[in-house]
Amino acid sequence: MDDKNKKTLFLxxxxxxxxxxxxxxxxxxxxxxxxxxxxxxxxSHPYGDIMRSIILAIYQENIEEIFVVxxxxxxxxxxxxxxxxxxxxxxxxxxxxxxxxxxxxxxxEFFGSSVRxxxxxxxxxxxSIKKSxxxxxxxxxxxxxxxxxxxxxDKKGELATVHR
Numbered sequence: 001m002d003d004k005n006k007k008t009l010f011l012x013x014x015x016x017x018x019x020x021x022x023x024x025x026x027x028x029x030x031x032x033x034x035x036x037x038x039x040x041x042x043x044s045h046p047y048g049d050i051m052r053s054i055i056l057a058i059y060q061e062n063i064e065e066i067f068v069v070x071x072x073x074x075x076x077x078x079x080x081x082x083x084x085x086x087x088x089x090x091x092x093x094x095x096x097x098x099x100x101x102x103x104x105x106x107x108x109e110f111f112g113s114s115v116r117x118x119x120x121x122x123x124x125x126x127x128s129i130k131k132s133x134x135x136x137x138x139x140x141x142x143x144x145x146x147x148x149x150x151x152x153x154d155k156k157g158e159l160a161t162v163h164r
Contacts, residue, residue: 008065009057010035011043011050011132015071021157022069034061040125041070043132046139055141065147068132068162070125072154125152129162 008028012018014037023030036053043050057063100114129150136142150162 006064007032007034007061008067009054009061009063010067010069011041011054012037012069013040013071014038015153017157018069018071018153021153021159022067022151025159026067034063040128041068041132042128043135046135051135051139054136055139058142058146064145065149066136067149067151068129068136069151069153070129072125072152126150126160126162133162 008026010018010022010033012022012035019030019033019035022028023033034057036050036057038050043054045051054066103114129152133148133150136146137148152160152162154160
């Protein structure tokens with residue numbers, strides 16, 4: 001396959017302006033960039049929706065390289081999401097207790113041990129990226145030839161490499 005048909009997949013969070021920063025820093029043309037966005041670049045389950053999208057993209061879009069990209073910003077600040085949910089909706093407490101029960105008793109279907117852990121995005125961006133890279137690298141359906149990179153973008157738009 002010639003270079004102009006090679007596509008690169010970016011797993012990113014929903015930070016604004018990331019696409020142009022990544023294009024500029026990686027010299028990859030927009031038509032060769034495929035982007036999967038989430039609230040954070042965390043793959044919470046090796047057989048979940050995000051990983052499914054990555055695998056389908058690899059085979060259907062001729063992906064040869066994957067970048068897992070996170071940002072360091074205020075969204076990474078520790079927030080007690082469970083308390084926030086309860087304060088927004090008074091009937092939510094019983095629902096959260098039910099879901100917490102499922103997390104504790106229905107493993108391995110759920111990532112984490114509680115709703116709080118599952119929804120928490122306060123983990124260090126580099127650590128989240130490393131964990132996602134590890135899930136991609138170890139997945140049995142991801143070919144060995146896939147090049148995998150981790151990047152963190154700071155508030156100034158500067159990139160730092162994350163090493164496995």
